[in-house]
Amino acid sequence: MNTPHRVENIQTERGSIPMYATGVVSQPWESYSATDHQVWAELFRRQQTLLADHACGEFLDSREALGMTPDAIPRFDELNQRLDATTGWTLIGVEGLLPEAVFFEHLAQRRFPVTWWIRRPEQIDYIAEPDLFHDLFGHAPLLMNPVFADYMQAYGRGGLRALHEFGEEALLNLTRLYWYTVEFGLIRDPAGLRIYGAGILSSKGESVYALESPAPNRIGFDLQRVMCTRYRIDSFQKTYFVVDSFDELFTATQQNFAKIYANVTGKDSTPAGAILDRDQVIHRGNREGWPEGVDV
Ligand code: HBI
Ligand code: FE
Numbered sequence: 006m007n008t009p010h011r012v013e014n015i016q017t018e019r020g021s022i023p024m025y026a027t028g029v030v031s032q033p034w035e036s037y038s039a040t041d042h043q044v045w046a047e048l049f050r051r052q053q054t055l056l057a058d059h060a061c062g063e064f065l066d067s068r069e070a071l072g073m074t075p076d077a078i079p080r081f082d083e084l085n086q087r088l089d090a091t092t093g094w095t096l097i098g099v100e101g102l103l104p105e106a107v108f109f110e111h112l113a114q115r116r117f118p119v120t121w122w123i124r125r126p127e128q129i130d131y132i133a134e135p136d137l138f139h140d141l142f143g144h145a146p147l148l149m150n151p152v153f154a155d156y157m158q159a160y161g162r163g164g165l166r167a168l169h170e171f172g173e174e175a176l177l178n179l180t181r182l183y184w185y186t187v188e189f190g191l192i193r194d195p196a197g198l199r200i201y202g203a204g205i206l207s208s209k210g211e212s213v214y215a216l217e218s219p220a221p222n223r224i225g226f227d228l229q230r231v232m233c234t235r236y237r238i239d240s241f242q243k244t245y246f247v248v249d250s251f252d253e254l255f256t257a258t259q260q261n262f263a264k265i266y267a268n269v270t271g272k273d274s275t276p277a278g279a280i281l282d283r284d285q286v287i288h289r290g291n292r293e294g295w296p297e298g299v300d301v
Contacts, residue, residue, distance in 0.1 A: 018235065019235075019236060019237055020133075020237055020238045020239045022102060022134075022238065023101060023102055023134055024101075024102055024103075024104060025099070025100035025101035025102060025103070027099070027100075027103050027104065027107045028099075028100070029097045029098060029099060030098040030100065030121055031098055032080065032081045032082075032098045032119075032121050033121060034078070034080050037078050037123075040125075040126060041078060041123050042077050042078055043126075044123050044124060044125070044126055044129060044138070045075065045077070045123055045137075045138060046075040046076070046077075047129060048129065048138045048142065048207075049073070049074075049075035049138075049142060050075045052142060052206065052207065052209065052212065053075070055209060055212050055213070056200070056212060058196075059199065059200055059212050059213075060201070060206060061192045061199035061200060061201045062194065063147065063150050063153070063192075063201065063251065064146055064147055064200070064206065066150075067147050067149040067150050068146040070087070070091070070149050071084060071087055071088070071145060071146050071149050072084075072087060073141070073146075078123065078137065078141075079141060081097075081098060081119065084096055084141075084145060087149070088145070088148055091151075092115075092148060092149060092150075092151055092154035093115050093154070094115045094116070094117060094148040094157075095115065095116050095117070096116075096117050096141075096145060097111065097116050097117070097118055097119065098119060098120075098121040099118040099119065099120060099121070100120070100121070101120050101122075101134060101135065102134055102135060103118055105164065105168070105176050105179075105180065106164075106165070106168055108161075108164075109160075109161045109162075109164030109165045109168065110161070110165060111161065112157055112160060112161025112162075112164070113158060113161035113162045113164075113165055114161075115154070115157075115158050117140070117144060117145065117148055118140070119137060119141055119144075120136050120137050120139070120140050121137060122136060122137060123136050123137040123138055124136045130209065130210065131208070133238060133239055138207055139203060139204070139207040140203075142206065142207050143203030143204065143207035144187070144203040147203075150251065152250075152252055152254075152255055153201075153251045153254070155255055156251060156254045156255045156258060157187070159255060159258035159259070160179070160182070160183060160187070160258060163179060163258055163262060164176070164179050166262070167179050167262065167266070171262075171263070171266045174270050174271075175270070178232035178233070178265075178266065179232070181231060181232050181233070181234055181235070181236065182228070182231055182232050184204075184236050185226075185231045185234065185236070185242075185244075185245075185246045186202065186231070186246070186248070186254055187203060188202050188203055188204035188205075189202040189204050189205055189211075189215070189242050189245060190202040190226075190245075190246060190248060191205075191215065191216075191223065191245045191246070191247045191248075192247065192248050192249070192250070192251075193247055193248070193249050197216075198216055198223065198247060198287070199216075200212060200215060200216065201251075202215075210241070211241050211242075214241050215241075215245055218241075219288075219290065219291045219293060220243075220290050220291060220292060220293040220294055220295065221241070221242055221243050221244060221245055221278075221288075221290045222243065222244040222278065222284075222286070222288065222290040223244075223247055223286075223287040223288040223290075224244060224245070224246055224247065224280070224284045224285060224286055224287060225246070225247055225284070225285030225286075225287060226246045226247060226248040226253065226254075226257075227246075227283075227284075227285070228257045228260065228265065229265055229268060230246075230275070230283075230284070231246055232265065232269055233272065233274050233275050234274065234275045234276075234277060234279075235274050235275065235276060235277050236277050237277065242277070243277040243278035243290070243292075244277055244278060244290075247287055278290070278292060278295065
């Protein structure tokens with residue numbers, strides 16, 4: 006199978022991030038090997054079992070409606086028929102992580118970039134960057150949920166506005182918002198805390214850790230707090246933020262971000278594992294297993 010076109014690695018406060026060519030590519034479905042389909046099947050079956058009582062109901066219903074199965078890597082154009090008919094979203098193939106500005110532009114147009122290649126068998130338990138399984142299994146289903154679909158587009162539009170009106174620092178604040186909601190968000194469900202973040206949904210280890218480990222903090226979602234909180238891309242989260250509903254997320258994007266940027270720009274950012282006085286603490290983590298003294 007041809008390999009992705011890695012462009013370069015960018016060193017950031019979050020860790021070393023690979024960046025790829027930004028063009029849209031058609032899904033090379035015929036070139037997937039039997040091993041690729043087996044990796045998809047194993048990851049899908051494992052997460053399907055684990056998430057039955059770990060994922061939020063909206064994700065389970067949406068994944069059902071999207072109609073993906075473990076039998077083979079789904080075809081983007083088949084999923085797009087259902088997605089487009091339901092919320093107007095379209096999956097597009099890309100080489101991998103995109104620069105923020107390119108990513109925001111796609112979201113603002115209801116296009117979700119999906120990495121066309123899937124991880125190798127030896128990476129089945131962990132891969133530091135988004136591959137096809139992360140994007141398709143983790144992100145695509147909730148684009149079938151009308152409120153979440155609106156949130157994702159509002160986020161993309163907000164990102165473009167931030168870029169043009171407020172510059173790089175505002176971008177960092179917005180990237181944290183995406184990280185602590187779309188990637189690693191938890192939601193209150195009548196049965197208890199449940200997962201909606203794609204970074205957790207596509208990870209066996211973090212699906213368990215996020216809900217069951219005593220180590221991390223679990224704190225009520227607060228937009229400004231999240232936009233100021235740092236994170237690393239190469240370890241489980243030290244803090245998870247919990248929303249009551251996707252409406253809460255969408256409403257948060259309808260605020261006047263100019264005021265928020267004015268409040269946060271130039272202020273010290275908050276370490277990933279910190280708890281602040283005004284936090285609505287749901288669980289105070291015991292920091293078990295965290296490297297000593299390192300507070301990102
Ligand atoms: N690129 N392909 C891809 N997928 C993502 O999820 C993604 C990205 N680039 C940037 C990014 N996410 C985050 O930094 C967002 O907060 C912008
Ligand atoms: Fe992602």
